[in-house]
Amino acid sequence: MINLIAQDTRRPINPAHLLSGAVAVGALISGAAFFLTLGFRHDISQAIETVRFCFKFVVTLSLFAAAAPLVDPAIRPGRDLGRRRWLLLVAPILLLSATVIELLVTPSNLWVPKLIGHNALHCLTIIPALSAFPGFFLFLAMRQGAPGNPGAAGALAGLVSVGIAATLYASNCFDDSPLFVATWYPLATLIVVTIGYFAGKRFLRW
DSSP: OHHHHHHOOOOOOOHHHHHHHHHHHHHHHHHHHHHHHTOSOTTHHHHTTSHHHHHHHHHHHHHHHHHHHHHHHHTSTTOOOGGGGGGGGHHHHHHHHHHHHHHHHSOGGGHHHHHHOSOHHHHHHHHHHHHHHHHHHHHHHHTTSOOSSHHHHHHHHHHHHHHHHHHHHHTTOOOOOHHHHHHHHHHHHHHHHHHHHHHHHHHSOO
């Protein structure tokens, strides 16, 4: 064994570089699939001037920014996620705050229509579908590590993937109300995270 170790002159793989590459490649493929099938909503030039539309990207990008740095320590044995894991609460807090404001400024008879929206089914299908590409490449990269909790690592990969997919989908979605976003985007996220958790337990074990 000592002789074999001595003969191994391969340069060690840097998991951080693999993960960054996986996220980049997955995002590019997901973006290509998005623009080939959906693309921006036709009134995006007007929508981008509204607070509600832009707020969707604040939420999705904050989720991505909070989850992405946690993947690397999650696949290193003995590494603690530390205080950075609390940043995962930023997106839910933003959504909760916006929902409260929306309820205060919107007549109560419009609450249910705004919550249901027009694209709930699209949200629940397109976000998980677009998440599959970055999720796949992230899992390939994460298999080079040794996560102490494979299920949690897989769930984190799901959160990163959702951050990418939901950001793309938000540019196509015509439902901008925080009531809609706070209902259907988390449900789509739950689908992906649940799949990521069980896939992690199956494929990220070592």
